[in-house]
Amino acid sequence: xxxxxxVVVIGAGPGGYVAAIRAAQLGLKTxxxxxxxxxxxxxxxxxxxxxxxxxxxxxLLDSSYKYHEAKEAFKVHGIxxxxxxxxxxxxxxxxxxxxxxxxxxxxTLFKANGVTSFEGHGKLLxxxxxxxxxxxxxxxxxxxxxxIIASGSxxxxxxxxxxxxxIIVDSTGALELVExxxxxVVIGAGxxxxxxxxxxxxxxxxxTVLEYxxxxxxxxxxxxxRTLQRALTRQGMRxxxxxxxxxxxxxxxxxxxxxxxxxxxATESLQADYVLVAIGRRPYTEGLGLETVxxxxxxxxxxxxxxxxxxxxxxxxxxxxxxxxxxxxKAEEEAIVCIERIAGHAAEMNAEVIPSVIxxxxxxxxxxxxxxxxxxxxxxxxxxxxxxxxxxxxxINHESEGFIKIxxxxxxxxxxxxxxxxxxxxxxxxxxxxxxxxxxxxxxLALTCHPHPTRSE
Ligand code: FAD
Ligand code: NAD
Numbered sequence: 001x002x003x004x005x006x007v008v009v010i011g012a013g014p015g016g017y018v019a020a021i022r023a024a025q026l027g028l029k030t031x032x033x034x035x036x037x038x039x040x041x042x043x044x045x046x047x048x049x050x051x052x053x054x055x056x057x058x059x060l061l062d063s064s065y066k067y068h069e070a071k072e073a074f075k076v077h078g079i080x081x082x083x084x085x086x087x088x089x090x091x092x093x094x095x096x097x098x099x100x101x102x103x104x105x106x107x108t109l110f111k112a113n114g115v116t117s118f119e120g121h122g123k124l125l126x127x128x129x130x131x132x133x134x135x136x137x138x139x140x141x142x143x144x145x146x147x148i149i150a151s152g153s154x155x156x157x158x159x160x161x162x163x164x165x166x167i168i169v170d171s172t173g174a175l176e177l178v179e180x181x182x183x184x185v186v187i188g189a190g191x192x193x194x195x196x197x198x199x200x201x202x203x204x205x206x207x208t209v210l211e212y213x214x215x216x217x218x219x220x221x222x223x224x225x226r227t228l229q230r231a232l233t234r235q236g237m238r239x240x241x242x243x244x245x246x247x248x249x250x251x252x253x254x255x256x257x258x259x260x261x262x263x264x265x266a267t268e269s270l271q272a273d274y275v276l277v278a279i280g281r282r283p284y285t286e287g288l289g290l291e292t293v294x295x296x297x298x299x300x301x302x303x304x305x306x307x308x309x310x311x312x313x314x315x316x317x318x319x320x321x322x323x324x325x326x327x328x329x330k331a332e333e334e335a336i337v338c339i340e341r342i343a344g345h346a347a348e349m350n351a352e353v354i355p356s357v358i359x360x361x362x363x364x365x366x367x368x369x370x371x372x373x374x375x376x377x378x379x380x381x382x383x384x385x386x387x388x389x390x391x392x393x394x395x396i397n398h399e400s401e402g403f404i405k406i407x408x409x410x411x412x413x414x415x416x417x418x419x420x421x422x423x424x425x426x427x428x429x430x431x432x433x434x435x436x437x438x439x440x441x442x443x444x445l446a447l448t449c450h451p452h453p454t455r456s457e
Contacts, residue, residue, distance in 0.1 A: 003116075005031045007342060008130045008144035010122035010288065012036075013047020015319025015331030016150030017106050022339040024113040031142055032115055033122035033132050038103060039096060043119040043135070045106040046099075048152050048320070049328040052172040055102055057195055059095035060175065061359050064202040068361075076398050086203055088179060095175070118142075124149075124289040128314055131289075146314050146342050149303060150331070151288060153281040153320035158187060160258075161248035161277055167255055168248060168275040171196060177274065181205040185257060185272035187245055189216035191358050192278035194232065198360045201237050208238040208270065210245060212262050212279075217358070221370030221419040223405070228364055228421060231401055235361075248275065283321040308338040316342070330354050353436045357426040362402045365429035368417030368436055371407065380410035384442055388422045392453040399423045406432075406442050413441035428456055 007023040009016045012034035020032040036051060038044025044051055070084045110117050120134040130142045155170040157163060163170060169177075174196045180203045186193040189211035201207040209216075216239065217225045229239060240259070246267065247258040254273035260266070283301040290296060290303075293312040297303055303310055303317045310317045316338050319331030333349045340347030358364040374381045384406040388394035402422030408415050418432035435445055450457035 002129070002141040002143050003031070004143040005029045005116070005145070007031070007146045007148060007339070008033065008122070008142050009148045009150055010124075010130070011047060011150035011152055011319075011321075012045040012106065012117075013150060013152045013319060013331065014049045014328040015152070015321075015335050016047065016148065017045060017109070018332045019148050019150060019318060019335035019339050020115045021109055021113050022336055023342070024115045026339060026343045028339075028343065030115050031118055031144075032110065033118040033120060033130070035119070035121045035135075037135075038099075040100070044099075044103045045110070045117070046103040047150075049331075050103050050106070051099060052175060054328050056095045056099055056175045057171070057192075057199075058359055059098050060091065060199045061195060063091045063094065064199045065361055068202040073398075086180070088177070088203070092176065092178070121287060123287060124293050124315070126292050144314070146316060148316045148318060148335075148338060149285075149288065149310070149321055150317075150319050150335070151284050151321050153326055154284045155277070156280045156282050158245065158277055158279055160245050161187060161255075161275060163277065164250045164255075167250050167273070168277065170277055174200075174274075174276045174278075181272075181274040183208065183254075183272045184274045184276060185210060185255070185270060186276045186278060188277070188279040189213075189229075189239065189241070190278060190280065191217070193276065194228070194237075194358060194360050196276060196278070197237060198232070198235075201235060206238075207236070208240060208272070210243045210257075210259065211239065211241045212244050214242045214262075216241070217364075219370075220358075220364065221366060221405070221417070222372050224364055224366065224370070224419045224421050227402065228358070228360065228362070231362055231421075232360065281320065281326055285321060307341065308334055309341075324351060325354055325356060327354065327356060350437065353433050355429045355433050357429065359426065362399075362422045363425045364419075364421045365425040366417070366419040367429055367432050368415070369407065370417055370419065374407060374416065379416070381407050381416060382410050382413070382442070383407055384446075388455065391455055391457070393455050393457075394422065396453065397423070404428075406445065408442040413443055415440055415442055415445070422455065424455060431456065 006028035007030045009020045009032040023030040070081045118132045120132045123131045171192045183206045186197045186209045189209045197207045242262045244262050249256045257270045305317045305322045308316050318334040320326045337347045337349045355367040387403045389400040394400040405419045407417040
């Protein structure tokens with residue numbers, strides 16, 4: 001006999017596990033299906049974020065920055081650190097341990113909240129049923145009043161440089177390198193390329209970033225992106241903008257890439273010992289049985305939603321698999337809204353106020369609209385800009401690179417966007433989110449007393 005649930009969630013990433021826990025907390029009988037096999041050879045919960053995304057990348061960013069500080073930044077404080085070395089396997093093992101602890105924590109939360117966990121592949125069947133194919137190949141059918149698709153996303157591959165033998169790798173491979181590359185070529189100057197490029201640059205690799213467009217981080221406020229590029233260039237990262245890869249040949253010496261100007265022109269070659277392909281991610285919907293419930297993904301692979309409802313009755317979509325930024329906190333917000341709606345509660349989320357952070361050094365944190373977006377929308381706006389070079393805390397810490405820029409409506413002064421670049425700004429952007437949620441004016445922020453000396457003042 002099939003088991004009956006109020007909610008069956010497919011995928012246990014930040015969208016899926018938050019949805020499952022919230023549903024159970026609201027008294028709904030809930031199951032969550034996950035198929036990802038982690039390092040221990042067992043199903044690991046937590047999705048991309050915990051296993052191969054946010055958490056492991058930030059762990060390596062932290063370790064590599066400590067190494068960089070010990071080697072380069074202590075001197076100015078009169079601290080001499082001699083013979084500083086890096087043990088890459090130990091660094092990677094620390095990261096693996098953090099991942100293990102956190103993914104195990106989700107399993108504990110499932111138990112504590114009464115979520116039934118199924119290990120295997122989830123597939124939609126007709127008549128509100130979901131089939132689970134276990135790791136042993138056996139199938140079982142769950143009856144589901146509501147199904148939530150939280151199947152996440154996968155890296156996009158690039159035909160001229162297919163992933164090869166741990167040499168041409170995606171982000172997952174770049175988190176697992178066992179040695180510091182001599183020359184790492186990164187294809188794509190987006191968030192992953194710059195964060196993981198930074199890890200290996202700090203550890204001593206020569207890093208060249210190839211970007212198709214004439215700028216880095218499309219979507220980010222232009223002035224902020226240019227400032228980040230200058231800072232990373234000073235750290236030794238090389239950028240080749242307006243460049244496309246037309247072929248890649250891997251052999252014993254590493255990889256030889258053929259490059260051309262994006263606008264067309266002569267081909268030149270570039271030698272690397274590792275290549276990281278980081279040109280974006282695509283929603284993951286393979287094998288979900290979408291056709292059986294009359295659903296189809298759009299041109300970008302996305303499943304559309306209206307208030308997290310898909311076009312099929314009783315089927316909901318959240319996280320990377322649907323529209324909006326591919327960010328863990330966005331998936332979590334959608335999870336809560338989705339479950340509250342299933343439970344019959346009124347719930348809204350403000351898609352205008354989703355912060356994003358690039359965890360390079362300096363960090364970049366932004367929320368709301370950038371200058372180019374305001375100009376395209378013909379909005380009249382004011383710019384308030386303050387450089388960290390004039391902030392006492394930043395000067396004390398000898399980290400005065402970057403600025404904070406507040407964009408507000410020219411007439412009402414309502415904050416429309418906040419863009420920060422500097423050390424630690426990931427912890428400061430939350431204040432801008434609160435201000436925007438409360439429709440604050442830039443003056444409201446200016447009149448709020450902040451502690452001294454801090455970056456926040
Ligand atoms: P996912 O986390 O991808 O989870 C989906 C889960 O569904 C997976 O575990 C998958 O195995 C499972 N699944 C799929 N299909 C099925 C099926 N049919 N049956 C059973 N299970 C299935 N975001 C941030 O906000 N901050 C960051 O710092 C950040 N860093 C990142 C760094 C890297 C290197 C990468 C790759 C991503 C990063 N992201 C970051 C993005 C973030 O990881 C995603 O936005 C987030 O994980 C999306 O959550 P999700 O629940 O929608 O999907
Ligand atoms: P991205 O969209 O951030 O950047 C991809 C870059 O590759 C863009 O600059 C794009 O112009 C470029 N590009 C595309 N095709 C190319 C080609 N053929 N040759 C050269 N350049 C090309 O994508 P990503 O860095 O792969 O990250 C994927 C997603 O993961 C992000 O959009 C983000 O949502 C999420 N993520 C978030 C964080 C964070 O929040 N800190 C960290 C990592 C990943």
